[in-house]
Amino acid sequence: xxxxxxxxxxxxxxxxxxxxxxxxxxxxxxxxxxxxxxxxxxxxxxxxxxxxxxxxxxxxxxxxxxxxxxxxxxxxxxxxxxxxxxxxxxxxxxxxxxxxxxxxxxxxxxxxxxxxxxxxxxxxxxxxxxxxxxxxxxxxxxxxxxxxxxxxxxxxxxxxxxxxxxxxxxxxxxxxxxxxxxxxxxxxxxxxxxxxxxxxxxxxxxxxxxxxxxxxxxxxxxxxxxxxxxxxxxxxxxxxxxxxx
Numbered sequence: 001x002x003x004x005x006x007x008x009x010x011x012x013x014x015x016x017x018x019x020x021x022x023x024x025x026x027x028x029x030x031x032x033x034x035x036x037x038x039x040x041x042x043x044x045x046x047x048x049x050x051x052x053x054x055x056x057x058x059x060x061x062x063x064x065x066x067x068x069x070x071x072x073x074x075x076x077x078x079x080x081x082x083x084x085x086x087x088x089x090x091x092x093x094x095x096x097x098x099x100x101x102x103x104x105x106x107x108x109x110x111x112x113x114x115x116x117x118x119x120x121x122x123x124x125x126x127x128x129x130x131x132x133x134x135x136x137x138x139x140x141x142x143x144x145x146x147x148x149x150x151x152x153x154x155x156x157x158x159x160x161x162x163x164x165x166x167x168x169x170x171x172x173x174x175x176x177x178x179x180x181x182x183x184x185x186x187x188x189x190x191x192x193x194x195x196x197x198x199x200x201x202x203x204x205x206x207x208x209x210x211x212x213x214x215x216x217x218x219x220x221x222x223x224x225x226x227x228x229x230x231x232x233x234x235x236x237x238x239x240x241x242x243x244x245x
Contacts (some may be wrong), residue, residue: 004048092204147176
């Protein structure tokens with residue numbers, strides 16, 4: 001799980017607390033995601049990568065849920081050793097760090113720690129098993145102005161990506177990629193290849209934009225509610241949906 005950002009767009013509420021630990025209806029945002037992940041049998045370990053500034057916050061949080069035996073999956077908090085936004089590794093840099101540090105040689109699910117979604121994760125995993133291809137989750141937000149903040153996607157009839165554009169100026173569609181991917185184990189070395197070519201190490205969409213031209217990626221479209229907590233307005237919208245702080 002990606003949780004190493006500094007969430008500067010949500011200041012001042014994220015100045016002293018990491019965004020994934022913000023409470024929504026009395027429950028940290030990250031736990032809504034973990035609830036979805038921990039029902040999936042195929043997931044055997046969960047890595048949460050954060051930064052040095054917020055690492056102690058995650059450790060304290062994890063000690064609480066571990067003592068309460070909230071989840072039955074192995075969860076590891078990883079410090080990417082950065083201390084400020086201008087020197088962060090970026091989301092893709094953090095992927096590389098975890099893959100290397102933990103010697104991951106298996107299929108890898110990537111999820112942003114600021115995504116709230118209501119679909120069943122098992123359906124996403126089952127579609128991956130059916131296709132046995134790299135897979136990304138897609139959502140139609142039906143708003144061509146809002147889509148400019150995200151990544152637009154076009155699929156062929158078999159749901160294979162045939163076009164992907166990060167933060168388009170003139171979007172052709174309102175189908176976007178959310179930060180939820182499964183990479184086949186054979187694809188993991190592509191992340192290092194992408195970074196070595198000097199590509200953008202931060203927004204994961206840039207990796208997908210590069211990867212679909214170098215490997216096969218399929219899309220899985222869901223219609224259930226989804227929130228991307230990237231601003232105070234979006235956070236307040238999620239709070240409204242889930243019943244308040």
